[in-house]
Amino acid sequence: MSSLAVLHESQLITLAGPPRARSGKELGDLKIIPDGGLLVANGKIAHVGKTPEIESLCQRDTEVIDSRRCVVLPGFVDAHTHLVFAGSRLEDFESRARGETYEQIAKRGGGIQTTVQATRAATEDDLLVLAKKRASWFLQNGTTTIEAKSGYGLTLKDELKILRVIRRVGTETALETVPTFLGAHAFPPEFREHHTGYISLIIDKMLPAIEREKLAEYCDIFCEQNYFDVEDSRRILTAGKQHGLKLRMHVDQLTNGGGAQLAAELRAITADHLEQTAADGISALAKAGVQPVLLPGSVYALGSKKYPAVRQMIDAGRAVVLATDFNPGSSPSPSMPMMLSLAVAQMRMTPGEAITAATVNAAASLDRVDTIGSLELGKLANFAIYDCDDYRELAYWFGVSLVREVYVRGARIPLSS
Numbered sequence: 001m002s003s004l005a006v007l008h009e010s011q012l013i014t015l016a017g018p019p020r021a022r023s024g025k026e027l028g029d030l031k032i033i034p035d036g037g038l039l040v041a042n043g044k045i046a047h048v049g050k051t052p053e054i055e056s057l058c059q060r061d062t063e064v065i066d067s068r069r070c071v072v073l074p075g076f077v078d079a080h081t082h083l084v085f086a087g088s089r090l091e092d093f094e095s096r097a098r099g100e101t102y103e104q105i106a107k108r109g110g111g112i113q114t115t116v117q118a119t120r121a122a123t124e125d126d127l128l129v130l131a132k133k134r135a136s137w138f139l140q141n142g143t144t145t146i147e148a149k150s151g152y153g154l155t156l157k158d159e160l161k162i163l164r165v166i167r168r169v170g171t172e173t174a175l176e177t178v179p180t181f182l183g184a185h186a187f188p189p190e191f192r193e194h195h196t197g198y199i200s201l202i203i204d205k206m207l208p209a210i211e212r213e214k215l216a217e218y219c220d221i222f223c224e225q226n227y228f229d230v231e232d233s234r235r236i237l238t239a240g241k242q243h244g245l246k247l248r249m250h251v252d253q254l255t256n257g258g259g260a261q262l263a264a265e266l267r268a269i270t271a272d273h274l275e276q277t278a279a280d281g282i283s284a285l286a287k288a289g290v291q292p293v294l295l296p297g298s299v300y301a302l303g304s305k306k307y308p309a310v311r312q313m314i315d316a317g318r319a320v321v322l323a324t325d326f327n328p329g330s331s332p333s334p335s336m337p338m339m340l341s342l343a344v345a346q347m348r349m350t351p352g353e354a355i356t357a358a359t360v361n362a363a364a365s366l367d368r369v370d371t372i373g374s375l376e377l378g379k380l381a382n383f384a385i386y387d388c389d390d391y392r393e394l395a396y397w398f399g400v401s402l403v404r405e406v407y408v409r410g411a412r413i414p415l416s417s
């Protein structure tokens with residue numbers, strides 16, 4: 001069986017350690033091997049060590065990649081994206097520059113509703129073409145697994161259509177996808193005056209169909225003023241659980257509405273955003289073992305200054321996760337290196353903490369820490385080679401991609417498309 005050896009990296013960032021999310025001091029401990037090397041066989045990591053050690057294991061037909069003056073990192077795991085949508089939000093983008101807020105745009109029927117209209121009008125194949133192009137953007141930026149949410153269909157047929165596209169991206173491209181049902185993203189126009197009707201549609205029609213077709217692993221909700229309140233959220237998420245879905249939640253993005261407490265009460269796996277969460281919300285998350293997913297891209301792109309209180313979360317022992325929130329409205333970026341930059345420059349995470357949050361902790365939040373998120377014996381050979389000597393450069397240089405090569409299951413991914 002032919003194998004692949006990646007040798008001589010300035011720093012091999014392994015993130016080796018227990019197969020679980022890291023917290024406290026562990027967050028900054030990347031388990032770096034200088035002059036490191038990897039041996040890959042059958043798409044998995046067969047050995048990790050110093051270059052001479054790996055060289056001694058190479059056989060005649062082993063393909064050798066020289067990574068001198070490079071850093072090698074596990075593929076990023078992006079635990080919060082809205083991959084599948086059609087249409088354009090450039091009008092909102094320009095309106096915000098002229099002073100309108102995200103909430104004002106939503107109130108007059110722009111925002112998410114614009115994307116819902118366009119996504120309903122698109123066929124599954126139209127959406128697949130768009131999503132595949134975006135999948136290549138993620139790969140080009142060193143991301144090899146993403147969580148992807150529905151939520152721009154808001155009818156039974158259109159939510160299922162989006163979830164099928166998410167599944168097809170996972171089987172037809174190199175990017176692994178983890179599907180989340182977000183039917184409770186907004187109330188659609190036809191239910192504007194009849195919220196309980198839409199909630200019943202989610203519970204009675206959408207969730208059973210998703211369970212039948214095994215189209216999602218997680219159920220999510222936008223718990224926010226003018227969207228789904230705490231009572232609505234409790235009902236929908238409790239039903240989601242009954243249909244076999246684990247929970248992730250959008251909470252406290254624009255206002256502090258008690259969403260973090262609800263995430264704790266329902267034992268959600270993650271509570272995402274948390275820009276407005278105060279100390280009581282953080283301690284509720286800590287008591288319940290909920291992982292915070294922080295999305296600095298949406299704070300940046302909405303022109304806000306209020307980043308989540310990550311240092312308090314780390315002090316409270318939380319195994320924090322960093323993700324892009326890739327979406328057309330509030331965070332049009334697929335770049336985890338950009339999120340590392342924001343995390344360090346704006347949120348005061350160290351570069352090491354940010355990398356842990358973007359790899360192994362994200363993998364744990366998606367229940368995949370046994371197969372991805374670190375470079376260790378037996379895990380999938382998903383990694384990227386970066387043109388730099390020091391891992392901190394990934395967060396330091398921004399607006400430039402340092403990615404040289406990306407591998408998924410030991411296969412090199414062409415990055416040109």
Ligand code: NIG
Pocket residue numbers: 111112115222250253298325327328329330331
């Ligand atoms: O995570 N918060 C709700 N959903 C997205 C934004 C969606 C949109 O504006 O299209 C978010 O920021």
Ligand code: FE
Pocket residue numbers: 080082250325327
């Ligand atoms: Fe989101």
